[in-house]
Amino acid sequence: MQTRGYLAALVAALVVLVLQLWTMRQAGWIIWTKESPLVLTSVQYGPMRTCSKLVVHFGTAEKTVATLPNNHQLGMAAAVSATGTQEFPSTSGLNASTYPTYTGDLLATLSDKLAHPQDKNDGWVCRPFPQTDKDCNSEGDRAFCNAFLSAGYSLQFSGVLLVASMISSLLTIFSHSAMNKVEGYRVVAGLLGAASVLAIVAFAIAHDAYKNDWPYLWGASLSLGAAFWVQLVAWLVGILSTVGLLTVGFKAERGARTGSAPVDGYTRV
Structure with missing residues (x-):
């Protein structure tokens, strides 16, 4: 796969990371x-x-x-x-x-x-x-509390995987091995995809807490804030980027194996 494909994956991972860091710091879920x-x-x-x-x-x-x-x-x-x-x-x-x-x-x-x-x-x-x-003392509080604990841990681990994905992209870009450029998409896409799945998990947990785990309503109104929807955008970008990277990488690998697709000036035979 050409270098620009890994550059696109690097930019996508960076965008997702920035969005998730912002949503993690916000209270308005x-x-x-x-x-x-x-x-x-x-x-x-x-x-x-x-x-x-x-x-x-x-x-x-x-x-x-x-x-x-x-x-x-x-x-x-x-x-x-x-x-x-x-x-x-x-x-x-x-x-x-x-x-x-x-x-x-x-x-x-x-x-x-x-x-x-x-x-x-x-x-x-x-x-x-x-x-x-x-926040987690009573039985009614505990489910809501644990939901946000789990969502926070998922987002933190997702951030670690996003950083690992960016590092993998950089290592592949600067690699002089044609094999690494052809097959490196598997590692990059795997890390980016896993990070996106964890982001979806955090999103789903928060939505479930909003729908089912609220112990104290008392006539109040509930709404989903901007940070919740920004998190939706973040994991959508991650999933779409993963699918695109896998598609392009698979085609490039198949072309390189048949000797029909150059990889930054190299052809694997």
Whole structure:
């Protein structure tokens, strides 16, 4: 197979790797949203972190507050206004069981965090996810937690295989052996294909968690975020590139064996 075929495989693996690294760092795979007359709560989940935001309604005005909960009662809260911190007693008695408690992000009092709005990220507060000591304690949480643990591990191993695929492409490109150029597509395509399969596994696990493993809905809405769909694009690119590489490589190998197809100036006989 000609060098340009391996260059195309190298570029494809790099594109898939960049997309997967981006999706791994994003929390917006599954988005949990619930709105009440008092607050709008949003929680995003991804294979490596979760982010939460609470928007408090003051009549016609809205204030974004960050939450990092650790207890089970929201209680008295304070909101940041233009003139400073303002307390409002109407949130007293709001039970945190209204929210997905296993996230560890919506269970604390708001007063400590409302005085420090997150200007840089529009109020989103993020942390590593899942953490087994916080997120995997109860039976209902465990399936959802394990789903994202498995998805994260699949994506990490997929990334390793993508790097190995790129290294194999480079070694084949710079090889002076005609045999390596003819038959190297098997290794490159095998690594790229295996990485794509693991990416599909992570995608399928996250989708299954979205459909079946959600333990705390409570009238909230669920949606699939941009990172989930970018992951779909990533493994589609990987699969299509693998199929293309196998097709071109097989034809080139068959031509080289019959002596009819040159390989970078060489013909294997």
